[in-house]
Amino acid sequence: MALATETKDIVIAVRGLRVQFGAEIILDHLDLEVRRGAVVALVGGSGSGKTTLLRAIIMLLRPTAGSIELFGEEIIGIGERAAFLLRRRFGMLFQQGALFGSLTVRENVAAPLREHTRLSARHIAEIADLKIALAGLPAGAGDKWPRELSGGMLKRAALARALALDPALLFLDEPTAGLDPVSAGAFDELVLQLKESLDLTVVMVTHDLDSLWRTTDRVAFLGEKQVVGYAPMPELVMAEHPLIRAYFEGPRARAAQEQACKAK
Amino acid sequence: MTAKPAPLPSADPAILRRDQGRYRCEGHWTLDGGIETLEAQRQDLRWATGALQLDGSGIRAIDTTGALQLLNLIAALERDGRRVQLVGLRAEHQALLDLVRGRRAAAGEARPAPPAWNGLERLGRWYWRHLNHGVEFLAFIGEAAVALGRLALHPSRFRWRALFGNIETAGVHALPIIALLSFMIGVVIAYQGGEQLKFYGANIFIVELVALTLLRELAPLITAIIVAGRTGSSYTAQIGTMRITEEVDALRTIGIPPMDLLVLPKLLALIIALPLLTVFADIFSVFGGMIVARAFLEVSFTEFLDRFVQVVTLTSFLLGVGKAPVFAAIIALVGCYQGFQVRGGAESVGRHTTISVVQAIFLVIAANALFSVVLGGVGLWR
Numbered sequence: 001m002a003l004a005t006e007t008k009d010i011v012i013a014v015r016g017l018r019v020q021f022g023a024e025i026i027l028d029h030l031d032l033e034v035r036r037g038a039v040v041a042l043v044g045g046s047g048s049g050k051t052t053l054l055r056a057i058i059m060l061l062r063p064t065a066g067s068i069e070l071f072g073e074e075i076i077g078i079g080e081r082a083a084f085l086l087r088r089r090f091g092m093l094f095q096q097g098a099l100f101g102s103l104t105v106r107e108n109v110a111a112p113l114r115e116h117t118r119l120s121a122r123h124i125a126e127i128a129d130l131k132i133a134l135a136g137l138p139a140g141a142g143d144k145w146p147r148e149l150s151g152g153m154l155k156r157a158a159l160a161r162a163l164a165l166d167p168a169l170l171f172l173d174e175p176t177a178g179l180d181p182v183s184a185g186a187f188d189e190l191v192l193q194l195k196e197s198l199d200l201t202v203v204m205v206t207h208d209l210d211s212l213w214r215t216t217d218r219v220a221f222l223g224e225k226q227v228v229g230y231a232p233m234p235e236l237v238m239a240e241h242p243l244i245r246a247y248f249e250g251p252r253a254r255a256a257q258e259q260a261c262k263a264k
Numbered sequence: 265m266t267a268k269p270a271p272l273p274s275a276d277p278a279i280l281r282r283d284q285g286r287y288r289c290e291g292h293w294t295l296d297g298g299i300e301t302l303e304a305q306r307q308d309l310r311w312a313t314g315a316l317q318l319d320g321s322g323i324r325a326i327d328t329t330g331a332l333q334l335l336n337l338i339a340a341l342e343r344d345g346r347r348v349q350l351v352g353l354r355a356e357h358q359a360l361l362d363l364v365r366g367r368r369a370a371a372g373e374a375r376p377a378p379p380a381w382n383g384l385e386r387l388g389r390w391y392w393r394h395l396n397h398g399v400e401f402l403a404f405i406g407e408a409a410v411a412l413g414r415l416a417l418h419p420s421r422f423r424w425r426a427l428f429g430n431i432e433t434a435g436v437h438a439l440p441i442i443a444l445l446s447f448m449i450g451v452v453i454a455y456q457g458g459e460q461l462k463f464y465g466a467n468i469f470i471v472e473l474v475a476l477t478l479l480r481e482l483a484p485l486i487t488a489i490i491v492a493g494r495t496g497s498s499y500t501a502q503i504g505t506m507r508i509t510e511e512v513d514a515l516r517t518i519g520i521p522p523m524d525l526l527v528l529p530k531l532l533a534l535i536i537a538l539p540l541l542t543v544f545a546d547i548f549s550v551f552g553g554m555i556v557a558r559a560f561l562e563v564s565f566t567e568f569l570d571r572f573v574q575v576v577t578l579t580s581f582l583l584g585v586g587k588a589p590v591f592a593a594i595i596a597l598v599g600c601y602q603g604f605q606v607r608g609g610a611e612s613v614g615r616h617t618t619i620s621v622v623q624a625i626f627l628v629i630a631a632n633a634l635f636s637v638v639l640g641g642v643g644l645w646r
Binding site: 101102117119120123126127130131132133134136137138139145146147163165166193194196197198199 | 356363364367368372607612
């Protein structure tokens, strides 16, 4: 029985994953597990395959070999119908927002609701407005076009769309990249608060060291085509692996660490 | 498109119930829990007046959508003059409810949308917008002319590579499609006209028919229309995408006027390439006519060409080819102008590309008509 609850608590299980483009192998023999309710970050140098891993998990990219389980369901070779049902259980925030330029913010947030539910237009609009408010945007933002939004507002609108279906699992690709420190901090807070109250599991790709210290429970460090370290931040920065040491030894990393220690 | 799959079935939907004077919320108050029926459920239930208690302990699961419905329910009851007390909610459900309530309050009330424009106002705005576009387009032509003048003073700064690159893509790469289409037009014109000529036994006049129609009118026009669809659209899409990715702004900051790099080479390349393409189209369309003349009208190649030299004056040929640079300028300027008009995102690129092709073809045909009238007026049009 204990074993059963344990496996149920694992939202993402990646085993022996290999992704290659032509002859170039991006990820090889990669293992990763994410528990329910955790905030996990994927870090690593440029080109280490963070985004590739994320895209494989959200079924945008077909791995060459290995297994990926989402909510206990194998997604390699999954049927169309099963994939459709699985897709409504996670939300994805793309790096550039990827809001549809031909739709207003409200219509953008309503799009997944229209596709996945049979609610009336009035209900959908009401729910979309709620998500826009949850993402911390002022009323009236729903009538705006994506091109009229600032960088911070764009991320919030994209978050509102990712949250549209009340997903249990949220993927964030560089959520704070390109935001000023105040907006980035506010965005971190927002994610934490939503995670607490909505019982979310969050997986993010980020380079933002402040975010890593403030928001994550565990951090997976990608290098050499694998996860070379997977631990909470205070442990990870102590790791011996040369790639991890190089990553966290710069002056910026130290400053973020000191800041985080002071805050605690 | 496949049919929309049904939403997840919910075994335990959201329910409102009256039980011994208490009002109970039960089941899954979630997106799949049939929350759209709650309003009807509220109206079906007999509600006590004055103060009442709403028991949320039976709620198995709640998400933000369910929380919204619960708040709406309470608001609706309180609107009718009742005092509602929500009790028994689990702590985590209460936290979610508070979050939704707090965030909605923080977002504030939306300002009412401005009243819709009436017909007259819409007409006025439409007119004003198009007038502005016309003025802006004239300004763009002016700017291009100034840049061209500047270039004449400093020819060393001209971007030859861009020019030759554009001649290759707009001209050389268009040769096969121009050849094929103009050949087919030549065949059709000769065949349709030939049927009539044969009826009167005037087979040899097929030469005049083919030569004059094609050289003066159809070859230049068809070529311009193909190039507008092929090259004008690509100019708009390219410049438009560069605007979105801020490449145009990057050029400005480096000190390269976008006009010099993006517009002038395209404009000059098309002014050079389109007349040459027109000559190419002349050759292939007349060849198409010759084939039909030999096959159906017993006019041999030799007879055709002998007469061709007699009836086709240099003026006829030059009039056709001479229109091409004007068409080229129209296509290039409209294409580039629409590219710079792109704002926002991908959808805008698509819209302006469409506008670019439609306007370029419209203006080419209009200019062609103007040529006929003006040249007819000065007596060149026979």
